[in-house]
């Protein structure tokens with residue numbers, strides 16, 4: 001009886017080791033494939049950034065959870081920038097052309113990338129649109145797929161990366177989803193018109209975001225009320241000015 005139990009125990013241990021070995025090999029392969037993918041993404045992104053920067057186009061990547069107000073903010077930005085500057089928008093969504101249609105309705109050139117399931121945009125997707133991007137643009141905005149995790153790992157060739165966090169999402173998100181915040185240049189706290197209605201501690205969100213990324217430029221906006229949008233745009237204009245003076 002004892003012997004039988006030992007055989008079963010050894011068998012289970014062997015099976016466990018077999019599974020573990022298999023898993024380890026699989027994980028190593030998965031890691032290698034991911035490193036390859038991110039490596040080639042980085043290379044394409046860097047080429048895109050060089051080409052756009054050389055043309056004097058400032059590229060801005062908006063990342064956030066679904067529904068944080070990326071498109072609404074772009075609609076507002078379009079209204080402010082249109083009289084003086086030339087901008088275009090690349091929209092990323094899993095399905096539908098809806099966001100690009102909203103931007104076009106503002107009289108702005110917009111392309112829709114439909115990822116068909118992928119939770120983020122990749123540099124090669126932007127690269128495919130490259131021949132269509134007018135060389136005389138001042139600003140190119142990219143609205144990433146609504147997701148606070150995956151887009152953070154993919155450089156799209158942007159000059160400025162912005163993470164949006166809306167009041168209804170909660171003030172604890174920067175430390176729970178750190179990569180989107182640590183890899184960004186700007187934090188935009190959106191839907192500030194809801195601050196009086198919700199238990200969102202704006203100071204806590206800003207403090208915790210700065211603890212993990214002290215270089216963040218922070219803006220508080222309401223697209224609904226058109227608050228804080230001008231300050232954000234002034235930052236984009238000043239950054240483009242710097243880019244132009246570096247090009248000169």
Ligand SMILES: Nc1nc2c(ncn2[C@@H]2O[C@H](COP(=O)(O)OP(=O)(O)OP(=O)(O)O)[C@@H](O)[C@H]2O)c(=O)[nH]1
Nearest residue numbers: 065066067068069070071072146191193222223224
């Ligand atoms: N109260 C308030 N609501 C807003 C504001 N901005 C956007 N919304 C609302 O939030 C919802 C989502 O806005 P979108 O601009 O579509 O959000 P999004 O981040 O582009 O969403 P996805 O593209 O699906 O990820 C809509 O119902 C908007 O009307 C704001 O400043 N204040």
Ligand SMILES: [Mg+2]
Nearest residue numbers: 070071099143
């Ligand atoms: Mg949108």
